[in-house]
Amino acid sequence: MYRIRFHGRGGQGMKTASRILGTAFFRAGFEVQDAPRYGAERRGAPVFAYVRADRAPIFERGVILRPDLVLVADDTIVPVPGAGVLAGLDGHSILVIASDTPEDVWRSRLKIPARIVVIPLPEGEDAAERRHVGVRLAAAAARLTGVLGLGDVKGAVEEELKRLGPEATAENLNNAEVAWQWAVPHEGLVSERPAMSVADYERPQWVDLHAEDTARSAPIIRGEATSVEVRTGLWRVYRPVISHDHCVKCGLCMAYCPDGAITPNAQGFPEVDLEHCKGCMICVAQCPVHAIAAVSEADAREKETQPSLAGQGEKA
Numbered sequence: 001m002y003r004i005r006f007h008g009r010g011g012q013g014m015k016t017a018s019r020i021l022g023t024a025f026f027r028a029g030f031e032v033q034d035a036p037r038y039g040a041e042r043r044g045a046p047v048f049a050y051v052r053a054d055r056a057p058i059f060e061r062g063v064i065l066r067p068d069l070v071l072v073a074d075d076t077i078v079p080v081p082g083a084g085v086l087a088g089l090d091g092h093s094i095l096v097i098a099s100d101t102p103e104d105v106w107r108s109r110l111k112i113p114a115r116i117v118v119i120p121l122p123e124g125e126d127a128a129e130r131r132h133v134g135v136r137l138a139a140a141a142a143r144l145t146g147v148l149g150l151g152d153v154k155g156a157v158e159e160e161l162k163r164l165g166p167e168a169t170a171e172n173l174n175n176a177e178v179a180w181q182w183a184v185p186h187e188g189l190v191s192e193r194p195a196m197s198v199a200d201y202e203r204p205q206w207v208d209l210h211a212e213d214t215a216r217s218a219p220i221i222r223g224e225a226t227s228v229e230v231r232t233g234l235w236r237v238y239r240p241v242i243s244h245d246h247c248v249k250c251g252l253c254m255a256y257c258p259d260g261a262i263t264p265n266a267q268g269f270p271e272v273d274l275e276h277c278k279g280c281m282i283c284v285a286q287c288p289v290h291a292i293a294a295v296s297e298a299d300a301r302e303k304e305t306q307p308s309l310a311g312q313g314e315k316a
């Protein structure tokens with residue numbers, strides 16, 4: 001049985017990628033499961049989807065614990081523990097990352113037993129949007145297994161995306177072919193792991209929820225102020241950057257932020273709590289003097305390495 005996981009952010013097409021790969025396996029005569037897990041169900045939040053494919057009926061259920069292949073659409077989530085990208089990877093697994101960073105850098109960063117392969121991003125592609133990364137990863141995954149043909153993949157793309165119209169379907173078919181060719185040197189790299197036995201079963205890591213006495217029976221997670229533990233800043237694709245030169249301290253951004261992630265500093269200027277700002281850009285839309293810019297996370301992180309631009313509230 002092939003066990004394959006796709007990881008990305010909400011909006012990058014991981015569910016569709018798993019559908020395309022699942023349909024390609026199905027067209028080639030395999031039994032298939034494909035399913036997404038959304039978590040927070042919001043654009044930008046880490047999501048994953050998985051595919052099981054076998055020549056025999058599949059009785060295994062639930063998320064894939066020991067993947068043969070993991071494909072990552074957004075390299076910024078690789079080190080995020082909550083995204084679970086590295087979960088279950090071992091010496092048998094292959095990790096494919098869509099990234100501009102070379103493989104040897106990833107190998108030295110991650111130090112995992114799984115083999116790492118980087119699929120390059122198309123030149124000039126918006127790193128936050130990555131419009132066709134899902135279809136590219138699905139096509140690459142198909143070739144990496146070595147048991148599917150390009151016809152299976154193209155048929156699956158047409159079946160799953162025809163609702164988008166002929167132009168979008170053609171664009172996706174083109175991307176599938178590009179990824180198919182990229183994967184030529186890696187054909188057959190992914191192999192099926194032998195079936196798990198009962199001895200391999202790992203108990204889930206249960207989370208203890210502290211409860212009040214049975215008369216009230218309210219789990220503590222419903223208690224006030226627990227949301228501070230949820231670092232929604234990890235979801236962000238764009239971050240708000242406030243120009244103090246233009247801000248007139250009206251306070252609207254603080255009032256409208258749904259997460260209370262903006263508070264005034266000692267001088268009365270708004271400051272963003274980047275641990276909890278989820279990047280909804282409501283503050284950008286509300287600022288009457290356009291003092292808040294939406295800056296891509298990748299660009300913002302790059303600027304943070306330049307001392308003169310570090311931090312928020314930078315001078316415009």
Ligand code: SF4
Pocket residue numbers: 239240256257258259260261262272276277278279280281282283284
């Ligand atoms: S983008 Fe602005 S409004 Fe949205 S969570 Fe971040 S600070 Fe709040």
Ligand code: SF4
Pocket residue numbers: 242246247248249250251252253254270286287288289290291292
């Ligand atoms: S809404 Fe704009 S002008 Fe008003 S406090 Fe926020 S950044 Fe400053």
